[in-house]
Amino acid sequence: MTLSHPPSFIIALAGLFLFPRAGSSAEFYFNLKQRACINQEGKQGHNKSYLGECGTPPQVNFSREARSHQNFRGADLKGAKFLRAKLDHIDFKGAHLENSQFIQTTCQSCDFSLAHASNSHFDGANLFDSLFILSKLEGTSFFGSILQGADLRKANLKNANLKNSKLEGANLQGCVLEGADLTGANLGETPLQENQKKEGLLVLNPTDLKGATFNSKTKLPFSKETALQKGMLFKDETQTK
Numbered sequence: 001m002t003l004s005h006p007p008s009f010i011i012a013l014a015g016l017f018l019f020p021r022a023g024s025s026a027e028f029y030f031n032l033k034q035r036a037c038i039n040q041e042g043k044q045g046h047n048k049s050y051l052g053e054c055g056t057p058p059q060v061n062f063s064r065e066a067r068s069h070q071n072f073r074g075a076d077l078k079g080a081k082f083l084r085a086k087l088d089h090i091d092f093k094g095a096h097l098e099n100s101q102f103i104q105t106t107c108q109s110c111d112f113s114l115a116h117a118s119n120s121h122f123d124g125a126n127l128f129d130s131l132f133i134l135s136k137l138e139g140t141s142f143f144g145s146i147l148q149g150a151d152l153r154k155a156n157l158k159n160a161n162l163k164n165s166k167l168e169g170a171n172l173q174g175c176v177l178e179g180a181d182l183t184g185a186n187l188g189e190t191p192l193q194e195n196q197k198k199e200g201l202l203v204l205n206p207t208d209l210k211g212a213t214f215n216s217k218t219k220l221p222f223s224k225e226t227a228l229q230k231g232m233l234f235k236d237e238t239q240t241k
Contacts, residue, residue: 112131
């Protein structure tokens with residue numbers, strides 16, 4: 001006999017496996033103050049085989065899937081695949097996303113604050129209005145990505161690839177862009193003073209731009225001379241041909 005739906009006892013067993021029991025001492029949740037997953041006893045850890053907050057699900061692959069309003073706070077999602085997925089209001093706060101792939105993913109209004117996402121790939125992704133506050137994004141690639149309106153305050157983007165990315169209206173205040181590739185990137189054309197703050201405009205200072213590369217196609221909110229004074233490196237396209 002062929003069943004069109006799985007028996008109810010199978011669903012119940014799956015629920016026990018994927019979801020820790022409420023009130024259990026084994027249930028961990030993300031503590032924002034401690035920036036770690038803890039249980040009711042204050043011990044750090046993760047919920048094994050759990051797909052959700054502070055979970056450690058095996059081999060996550062949500063490529064081409066559509067997901068919205070899910071909680072992955074503090075989850076261990078290293079190497080996860082979200083290629084060409086459609087994500088809306090997903091909470092990745094404090095999650096471990098090292099070496100993950102969000103290539104050509106639409107991830108609007110997602111929260112990556114405090115996330116560990118070094119050496120990950122967001123190439124061609126639409127990250128409009130997403131949050132990356134205090135995120136660790138060293139060596140991460142955002143090649144050709146849309147980061148308009150994104151909040152990257154105090155994020156670590158050291159050696160990140162932001163080539164041809166769109167950053168108009170993004171907030172890069174206090175973030176580290178040391179050694180980042182900004183060639184062809186659009187950071188807005190409105191020049192801002194050292195301490196100027198205006199809603200809707202890009203705020204760069206005090207951002208670490210030492211060693212960040214730019215070229216004639218890079219749109220900065222200040223002049224080429226100011227960029228060089230800030231320690232940025234101009235890349236002459238003719239020298240690479």
